Amino acid sequence: MPLKVGLLINAMIGPDIGTGPGQEGYEVAKGLLKRNALGKVFCFSVTDDCDLPADKVVPFCRTWMKSRALGLLNRVHRRYPAVRGRRRIEQWMDAAFARMLTREAGDVLYCPKPLYPRTIRRARELGMMVVVETSVLHPRFNLEVVSAERERLGIRGAAGYTDEQRVRNIEAALEGCDRIFAWNAFVRDSYVKYGVPESKFLGGGEFAPPGIDTDRFSPGASQQDAIFTVLHVSSISVIKGVQYLLDAWESLADEIEGRLLIVGPADRDMRRLLAKRKIKNSEWVGRARDPVAYYRQASVFVSPSISDAGPRTVLESMACGVPAVVSDHCGVSRSITQGDNGFVYHYNDVAKLASLLKWSCQNREQLRSMGQRAREMVQGYSVTNYSGEIEQRIAAVAAAVKGP
Structure with a gap:
């Protein structure tokens, strides 16, 4: 028995x-x-x-x-x-x-x-x-x-x-x-x-x-001509490191054409910070019932957490054919092959994060190929x-x- x-x-x-x-x-x-x-x-x-x-x-x-x-x-x-x-x-x-x-x-x-x-x-x-x-x-x-x-x-x-x-x-x-x-x-x-x-x-x-549900989280229609979009999705708090992403994006505001989308509910501290930081071409969307539509709009996904065993959103974005830029304080960074399906950087290195975003904007064709390999990698998850x-x-x- x-x-x-x-x-x-x-x-x-x-x-x-x-x-x-x-x-x-x-x-x-x-x-x-x-x-x-x-x-x-x-x-x-x-x-x-x-x-x-x-x-x-x-x-x-x-x-x-x-x-x-x-x-x-x-x-x-x-x-x-x-x-x-x-x-x-x-x-x-x-x-x-x-x-x-x-x-x-x-x-x-x-x-x-x-x-x-x-x-x-x-x-x-x-x-x-x-x-x-x-x-x-x-x-x-x-x-x-x-x-x-x-x-x-x-x-x-x-x-x-x-x-x-x-x-x-x-x-x-x-x-x-x-x-x-x-x-x-x-x-x-x-x-x-x-x-x-x-x-x-x-x-x-x-x-x-x-x-993750790889049928639900899947690539959408081709975004060949879409605007370069950097995406972050989470329940936003200090531990998610969004403050570093904002710093990196602000440093690029006059160098690249594109937009930063931040999706998810924010706690009290981050609501105040997001309201105070008015950065060019950036938007905090707030809570989204279904983030799939945002994943499919994204050119690259960023997880800048200062401490995170996951997060699952990295795998969801990759399942949608979006390569990920992930801090080394994310456990899921162990699923990233550097330069193949995404990038890993030291969690508080704002200059490195900015350089990776700039490279992503300037190498859209390579980025799409990385997204395809990201999708292939998560098929077994x-x-x-x-x-x-x-x-x-x-x-x-x-x-x-x-x-x-």
């Missing part, structure tokens, strides 16, 4: 969410169910069309009203970081899941994010092995790099990534788990630097990047393939639990 695997997903799960932990969690659950290896799935909520057996799913939000209220709290947190809404929601979920967890949940508990120390501790008390996945760099590394950047920019007040209590919660989860999967060695090394034993990591710290790899990792852990 196969060992049962429980899943702890910090998201809404369902078949048609698109990408992210909700889609991946659903795919993993379906694969485990097919092999009769699924225990329980603990999650934020479920979509109406989720076809997992009802007795297998334990949602935190069972009503539309509760989900709506927590969504509102999260938005308030983005505007007023001192509210610490994200941490509060995580703590409420942690307390609830710890109460609901029983041995029926599985022999192994798999957590895509190390956010729930009480639940992890309870799982260990029940005799379950706990495996977590690190989809971000070590939270203390993030706290320190963001704090330094905010000081450089003269920004005061509370902010995301500088919540000391949340950092301690994640550190407790990391201490309590048995094994850790890291997206790559760059991510793993950030954890080892802050005291997580290297022996806890499985697979040498090198796995395929997270999955599907949600199904990534979920399948997660299943293989879990199976290896389960085999270790079962023993010879």
Whole structure:
């Protein structure tokens, strides 16, 4: 009889969410169910069309009203970081899941994010092995790099990534788990630097990047005569490094013809910065329901993060046939072949970033060829393939639990 695997997903799960932990969690659950290896799935909520057996799913939000209220709290947190809404929601979920967890949940508990120390501790008390996945760099590394950047920019007040209590919660989860999967060695090394034993990591710290929908994210009509467009897409905060992109673009404003598009919601600090920086031929679009149209307009995508395990937007843009210029503080930079499907530069080297953008503008034909190779490179990074790899990792852990 196969060992049962429980899943702890910090998201809404369902078949048609698109990408992210909700889609991946659903795919993993379906694969485990097919092999009769699924225990329980603990999650934020479920979509109406989720076809997992009802007795297998334990949602935190069972009503539309509760989900709506927590969504509102999260938005308030983005505007007023001192509210610490994200941490509060995580703590409420942690307390609830710890109460609901029983041995029926599985022999192994798999957590895509190390956010729930009480639940992890309870799982260990029940005799379950706990495996977590690190989809971000070590939270203390993030706290320190963001704090330094905010000081450089003269920004005061509370902010995301500088919540000391949340950092301690994640550190407790990391201490309590048995094994850790890291997206790559760059991510793993950030954890080892802050005291997580290297022996806890499985697979040498090198796995395929997270999955994307390569049918949805695909090239559009030819943009041979389109204006040169530099694109950045993210949930914009200091950690995304947009401030460096603005500096680079401003230095080129009178040298090249083109435009800079910044797409995505911004937190309080970055809204103020974006409103203050009036740079020629640049536009902050704000939140976009579907970024595919912007990817298809882009000549080159830039991810200037100062600390980022991903980001997934780099792979989405590449799937749309757009080469990427990525800072070396992005974990996904390990998927970039320099000069072939994109470029990598040191995260705070504004002059180098500017020179890469200038080269891109002056070499449009080569840029299009790079975009084709970028598309080819990400073809294997599907949600199904990534979920399948997660299943293989879990199976290896389960085999270790079962023993010879």
